[in-house]
Amino acid sequence: MSDVTADLVVIGSGPTGMAAACEARALGLSVVLLDEQTTIGGQIYRRIESAPSEIVHVLGKDYAAGQHLASEFCASGTRYIGGAVVWNVSTTGVVNYVANGGADEVVGKFVLLASGAMERPFPIVGWTLPGVMGAGAGQIMLKGSGGLPTDPVVLAGGGPLLYLLAWQYLRAGVRIEALVDTTPRSAYFRAARHMIGALKGWRDLLKGVKLIAAVRHHGVRVYSRARELSIVGETRAEGLKFQHRGKQVQVRASLILLHQGVVPNTQLSWSTGSEHRWDSDQLCWQPITDEAGRLGDTVLYVAGDSRRIVGANASAVQGRLAALAIGKQLGVSNDTTRRSAVLEGELERYTHIRPFLDALYRPCDENRVPPDQVLVCRCEEVTAEQLRKYVGLGCRGPNQTKAFGRCGMGPCQGRLCGLTVTEVIAEARGVGPSEVGYFRIRPPIKPLLLGDFAE
Amino acid sequence: MTVPEGINVAAALLAGGARDFRSSIVGQVSRAPYCMMGVCFECLVEIDGIPARQSCLIPVRDGMQIKRQLGAPELKVTNIGEGHE
Amino acid sequence: MSEDQLTVVGGGLVGAAIAYGAARRGVRVRILDQGDVAFRASRGNFGLVWLSSKGGGMPRYARWTRDAVRLWPELHQELLDLTDVDSGLQQTGGFWLGFSEQELQKRANLLAKIDREVGDIPFQMMEPSELKQYLPGIGPAVVGGSFGPHDGHVNPLMLLRALHAGLREKGADVVTGADIVELRHDGDSREFTIKARDGQSWKSDRLVLAAGLGIADLAGHVGLYAPITTTRGQVLITERLKPFLDYPTNKVRQTHEGSVQIGSTTEDVGFDDGTTVDKIEWLARRAVATFPTLGRARLVRAWGALRPLTPDSYPIYQGSASCPGAYVAICHSGVTLAAAHAFVIGPWMGGLTEAPPDFDAFRSDRFLDPNASFSHDH
Numbered sequence: 001m002s003d004v005t006a007d008l009v010v011i012g013s014g015p016t017g018m019a020a021a022c023e024a025r026a027l028g029l030s031v032v033l034l035d036e037q038t039t040i041g042g043q044i045y046r047r048i049e050s051a052p053s054e055i056v057h058v059l060g061k062d063y064a065a066g067q068h069l070a071s072e073f074c075a076s077g078t079r080y081i082g083g084a085v086v087w088n089v090s091t092t093g094v095v096n097y098v099a100n101g102g103a104d105e106v107v108g109k110f111v112l113l114a115s116g117a118m119e120r121p122f123p124i125v126g127w128t129l130p131g132v133m134g135a136g137a138g139q140i141m142l143k144g145s146g147g148l149p150t151d152p153v154v155l156a157g158g159g160p161l162l163y164l165l166a167w168q169y170l171r172a173g174v175r176i177e178a179l180v181d182t183t184p185r186s187a188y189f190r191a192a193r194h195m196i197g198a199l200k201g202w203r204d205l206l207k208g209v210k211l212i213a214a215v216r217h218h219g220v221r222v223y224s225r226a227r228e229l230s231i232v233g234e235t236r237a238e239g240l241k242f243q244h245r246g247k248q249v250q251v252r253a254s255l256i257l258l259h260q261g262v263v264p265n266t267q268l269s270w271s272t273g274s275e276h277r278w279d280s281d282q283l284c285w286q287p288i289t290d291e292a293g294r295l296g297d298t299v300l301y302v303a304g305d306s307r308r309i310v311g312a313n314a315s316a317v318q319g320r321l322a323a324l325a326i327g328k329q330l331g332v333s334n335d336t337t338r339r340s341a342v343l344e345g346e347l348e349r350y351t352h353i354r355p356f357l358d359a360l361y362r363p364c365d366e367n368r369v370p371p372d373q374v375l376v377c378r379c380e381e382v383t384a385e386q387l388r389k390y391v392g393l394g395c396r397g398p399n400q401t402k403a404f405g406r407c408g409m410g411p412c413q414g415r416l417c418g419l420t421v422t423e424v425i426a427e428a429r430g431v432g433p434s435e436v437g438y439f440r441i442r443p444p445i446k447p448l449l450l451g452d453f454a455e
Numbered sequence: 456m457t458v459p460e461g462i463n464v465a466a467a468l469l470a471g472g473a474r475d476f477r478s479s480i481v482g483q484v485s486r487a488p489y490c491m492m493g494v495c496f497e498c499l500v501e502i503d504g505i506p507a508r509q510s511c512l513i514p515v516r517d518g519m520q521i522k523r524q525l526g527a528p529e530l531k532v533t534n535i536g537e538g539h540e
Numbered sequence: 541m542s543e544d545q546l547t548v549v550g551g552g553l554v555g556a557a558i559a560y561g562a563a564r565r566g567v568r569v570r571i572l573d574q575g576d577v578a579f580r581a582s583r584g585n586f587g588l589v590w591l592s593s594k595g596g597g598m599p600r601y602a603r604w605t606r607d608a609v610r611l612w613p614e615l616h617q618e619l620l621d622l623t624d625v626d627s628g629l630q631q632t633g634g635f636w637l638g639f640s641e642q643e644l645q646k647r648a649n650l651l652a653k654i655d656r657e658v659g660d661i662p663f664q665m666m667e668p669s670e671l672k673q674y675l676p677g678i679g680p681a682v683v684g685g686s687f688g689p690h691d692g693h694v695n696p697l698m699l700l701r702a703l704h705a706g707l708r709e710k711g712a713d714v715v716t717g718a719d720i721v722e723l724r725h726d727g728d729s730r731e732f733t734i735k736a737r738d739g740q741s742w743k744s745d746r747l748v749l750a751a752g753l754g755i756a757d758l759a760g761h762v763g764l765y766a767p768i769t770t771t772r773g774q775v776l777i778t779e780r781l782k783p784f785l786d787y788p789t790n791k792v793r794q795t796h797e798g799s800v801q802i803g804s805t806t807e808d809v810g811f812d813d814g815t816t817v818d819k820i821e822w823l824a825r826r827a828v829a830t831f832p833t834l835g836r837a838r839l840v841r842a843w844g845a846l847r848p849l850t851p852d853s854y855p856i857y858q859g860s861a862s863c864p865g866a867y868v869a870i871c872h873s874g875v876t877l878a879a880a881h882a883f884v885i886g887p888w889m890g891g892l893t894e895a896p897p898d899f900d901a902f903r904s905d906r907f908l909d910p911n912a913s914f915s916h917d918h
Contacts, residue, residue, distance in 0.1 A: 036493060038514060039461075043492055050461070088817055096817055103821070118494050130475040130487030137491035144491075145462040147470055235485050236474060254474075265494070273814075378489075379496060381481040393704075394716050403697045406797070411496040411507075411779050411840055416489075442843050443815055446493075447779060451835025453824040480780050480798075505836065507779065527798050529782040530833040532677040 006032040006079070008326055009095050009108030011086055011268065014042020015066065015312045016304025017114035018073040020319030025076040027327040027334060032106050034084040034097055036446075040070060042116050043136070044312045046143035049074070055146050058172045060164070062207075062312070063143070069316060081106075087444035089113070091272055091298035098452045110299045110326045113269055114319060117262035117305035120284075120363060121416050122157060123370040126231025127258065128378050131238075135165045135259035148174050149255050154240050156180035156229060157259040159361040163211045165257070170218045178251045179215065180226045180242055182260070182364055191360035201352030223249065227366065231256060260363035264306045267415060270441035272300060278434035281358045282309055283368065284419060285438055292325035293318065301326065309358075314350035317343050369423050376424060377417040379410020384424055391428040397437045398422055411447050414439040464510035464521060465491060465498040476500050476510070477524035499524045544865075546890045547572065547734055547744035549720050549758065553585065553696065553874030554881060555750030556703035561886015563710035569890070570742065571707060572718040572734065574754065584773065584813075584845020585696040585875050586803050587795070588788060589631060592663060592688030594876075596650050597915075599657040600901035601854045605873070606661055608880035609690050615879035616694070623705035627694045628796045634691030635675060635789040637682045637830055644684045651686060663688050674787055679832040685789075693788040695796060696875050703878075723747065723761035725863035732762070732866065747866040748889045752848045753811075755870060763862030765904045768870055770811060771849040773804035774819045776827070778837040785831070792827055792834075800837060802827040804845070813844040847872055850907070852914040857885065857902040859895070868904070 007029035010017045018040065021031045041048040045066035056064050084099040093108045119134040126132065135155060141147030148169070154177045155166050166179055191198075198205050216222060223244045232239040232250060239252040266276060269287035274295040276285040286308045293301040303322040304315030321343050324336045370376065372385035382405050390401045398414075398421045401407050407421060408414040414421075418439055426433045458467040465488050468476065475485035477499050488498035491511045499507040503520050506528035510521075544567065548559040551573025563569040591609045595602025609631070616629035638644040644665070651663040664687045671678055671685050707714055722735040735741045747762065749755055759766035778800040785794035794800050805819050820842045828835045848870050850856055855871035867889045871877055887893045906912065 036512065047461070088820075090817075094817070105817075118492065119490060128484075128486065128489075130485050133487075133489050133491070137489065140491040141466050141469070145459055145466045145470070147462075147466050378486075379480075381479060381484075393701075394714070396716075404701060409799075409840070411499075411838065412494060413840065415494045416496075442841050443817075443820065444839055444842065447838040447840050449835065450776075450778070450824045450828050450837050450839055453821045454828065454835070455825065507838070527780040527782045528837070530677075530784050530836055532784055532833050 004032065004105075005107045005109075006030045007109050007330055008032075008323070009034065009093070009106055009111045010114055011089070011095070011112065012042060012114035012116055012306075013037065013040040013080070014044055014114060014116045014304065015069060015316040016116065016306075016319035017042065017112070018069050018319070019316035020112050020114060020303065020323045021078040022069070022072045022076045023320040023323035024327065025078055027323065027332045029323075029327060029330065029332070031076075031078045032108070033078050033080050034086055034095065034106070035080065035082045036085055038082040040073060040080070041066065043140060044116070045070065046140055051143065052146065055143070058168050059143065060168065066312070085446050085448060086268070087446060087448055089268060089272060089300065089445070091300060093299045098448050101452060103452050108299070109330060110301060112319070112322055112326070113300060113302045113306060114304050115265040115268055115306045116315070117309060118265045118415065119259065120261050120263045121420055122258040122260055122367060123374050123376060123384075123420050124229045124231065124258075124367060125371070125374055126233060126237065128375050129231055129233050129235070129237045131233070131236050131254050132231055132256050132258065135162050135257040136262065138257045139165050139168070142168060142172070148172055151254045152177040153255040153257060154178050154180060154251050154253040155257050155259070156182070156226070156240055157367070158183040158363070159259055159261045160208060160357065161262070162259040163208070163215060166215045166220065167211045170215065170220070176220045177253045178221045178223060180223045180229065180240060180251070182226050182229065182367060183361065184225055184364065187360050187362060190362070191356050194356040194359055197352045197354070198356035201349070201356070204353040205356075229367065260367055261361055262305065262309055263419065264308060266306065267413065267441055267445055269295065269302050269306065270438065271443060271445050272298065274298070274300070276438065278432070279308065281355070281362075283363060284309075293322045294325070310351055310354060314347055317347045317350065321347070368420065369427050370420070376420045377407040377410065379412050379416075380406040382407040387421065387424050388428050391425055395425070396429065397425060398439045401425065402439065408439050413447070414441070458515055462515050464500065464502060464513045464515055464519070466511070467515050468500070468510065468521070478526055480527045483526060544568070544745035544891050545570065545743070546746040546748065547732070547742060548748045548750055549734065550749065550751035550755075551704070551714070551716070552750070552752055553700055553703075553878060554752065554869055554871060555748070556700060556707065557874070557878045557881035558748055558750055558869060558886045558889060559712060560703050560706050560710070561882035561884070562890030562892075563707055563712040564882070565887050565890065565892055567890040567892065569707070569710075569712040570715065570744070571712060572715050572720060572736075572742070574719050574751070584775070584843070584847055586773075586775065586801065587693050587696045587793065587875060588634070588790060589629065589692040589694055589876050590634065590688075590790060590873070591661060591690045591876070592634065592636060592686065592790075593647070593650055593654070594873075595658070596654055597852065598854050598901060599654075600898055602654050602658045602661060604880065605876060606658065606690075608877045611879035611883055612692070615882055619702040619706050622709050623702050625698060625702035625705050627699040627702045629692060629694045631690070631692030633687055633689045633787055634693070635671070635685050635687055635787055637671070637678065637685040637789055637791070639681055639683060639829070641683060647686055675785065675789070677784060677831045677833050679829055681829040691788070693793050694875060699875065699878060720751070720758060723758055725762055725866065730865065732863070745865060746889065746891055749866070749868045750870070752870060753846060755848070755868065759868050762866040763860040764858060764866060764868045765908065766856060766868050766870060767904065767907050768848045768850055769808065770846045772807040772809050772812065772844045772846055774807070774815050774823065774842060774844050775801060775803040776820065776823050776839055776842045777801050778834070779840050781837055784833070789830070792830055799840070800834065811846065813846050815842045815844050850904075852906075855902050856904040857899060858904050
């Protein structure tokens, strides 16, 4: 039992966490930041402090912009605890974690959950074979260690990260076997309805257009409006099969990077028992908070991508706004109205493009709700067919299917299967995902060794 | 194996050409990393005697012993008569 | 053969076993469950089929438990043959482990007393050297233990699935999403009317209230007294591990899938099924003290299980005097007693047989005696 207390405990060192810590420190609050990784930056700014300049160059300007925030954070006087696996957060601000093999605890007058996003699962036939990874994984390796594919790689799916990675790979000289784009024609029409917002966020729009143009210019073979994707291979990925212009195409590759957007990492927020809503635009669960990010009447706040997907820049601003709200609660003397107004303006600017992107890159039904033979729960190896059978036996939601078939009982604690389970059940029952609900998330938030609890 | 400093075990293994990391618990099929950020639990390997560790979260250290994780972790039970671990 | 319609309110372990027991004897059975199919109290059951130390304060209960565990293999096999669902019975004995001489002595005294009062409830006290032959992994903190040859464990969720599948095979009517709010008895027609919150209603000749945690109010509607409280037991479960524990202990057991279940606390917290950091830590430390090798096992989940508890912790099985044909059945050990619920209680409350001998001991009237005092014996 530790007696470390702080005005604010931040969980996560991505843009949200770093910015919130900086803002809180500027108000004179004491801040402790717990990070599962051992270096700051979260996922999007991985290794931001020490990435070699050639990698920074490959990654592009958006990544480089993170260095500014990282410097601010390092100078902020936040107490940083790396390698800390948070396993429980109470609604009263007690945060339990394990670091260096020992259990510890820190109490915050307020706690900010800033776990960011994770990649949406892409459950297609063969997705569990070695050689299939998320595009985010590819980017993490590039950032983390300059890791590049040595074998030809196929990128498949849709969404800004996919094209960004393609562009980064091309700059690094990687051979891209094919880019298989699943964005349907209808998505463009749907997105056009949000054109005004997109034009308001013209900087982001232009960035995207340039990216895609560059990828095509490099001569990468792009297959558009691809359908019925499946991974080919028995014990390893050997290629990707799909329907294109009415014909079946097969591209050989031993590395296939899939991507259909990112989703809020809601494990922490669910574990607190807080209410969440199903967002039918982003097709994911989002914690219900007030304007500043507060969960109900607890001392917990959520900001950034783990609240709803808004991107790195907007996440940082949300972190700052949460810090300001918390500062106000704690009665800091500074008048923050002007600062808030500036931040609100920034937030609006950074999120103009969101509805357009959400509509354009809305993941396709067939890539979210798989056919029978596809594994939904990777840990416990439960197929979509088995899930549907449990629904037929009377299971109405994920917790019942978990009781029946262990789906969600593995070490990932439902992270990789949760969304799919909800949607498969919803489709089988003919109701909306919000009626089906989500797994009941319990501590420990991440598995830890029983020996870590030793006195 | 020699790798750049700061790299995590999973990235090091992949860079070194390892294609599968473990055999799954239920079906004993080959598995390899999927997310590289600690949420998928596919990158599990035995490191320095401790089974089923998330290798994408662990920085490489000099002299590390890494083994494939075959199925469920095995707990070593001390022999009759010996003291505790 | 009775033509009566039996309705069982409550589709958890107790209700499903009783309903199955009646259905397999040809009774027309309908079972009403509140919401989902995954059953709250039943989900919290530890999974032990446990005779040892039961009924120290009520010999009739010790006898009831003894008979129940003897019937378990038959239930397991019958359900497996009928439904292909394996409840996973392993009944080759179980252990209680102690950490002090005082504890051991107390345990030995209790087990001896029960065997003396009831008969044929064998047990064996063991030193660590003998314990290690069965449980090689026990740690130095364990100073001894007791072995019960009739003890064992099952997978409680699979048992529930098996019972429900068995109900369907026997033609019973299984209704889910039925939140029962009112019961009525017509003295002339002797018929019961059961009403749900959403307006659905059913008629029945016989009625069993086995709704565990939700029962107290409903019982009153048909002249039954069911004073229960809820007790919370926090339980931990680890990742799947290769098999290393061949026998269950009452606090740590390795499931068929390989995960190790660690339990449990006994807390009076109302309907709060949450967990607490201090109890999770306490359970983890105790598990590691018992089996040091568990220090290397990963905890994957902790939960709070709510189970019904009567004032003396012993079951209530009672028929209504004012509304003949209505019964209440509540117990804490829905798994251990499952076979007895199926083979004995089902036919009784289904109208085919008389009450089992000396069953007055389980009437809830015992709690109305102003001279009696109760403590929880579990």
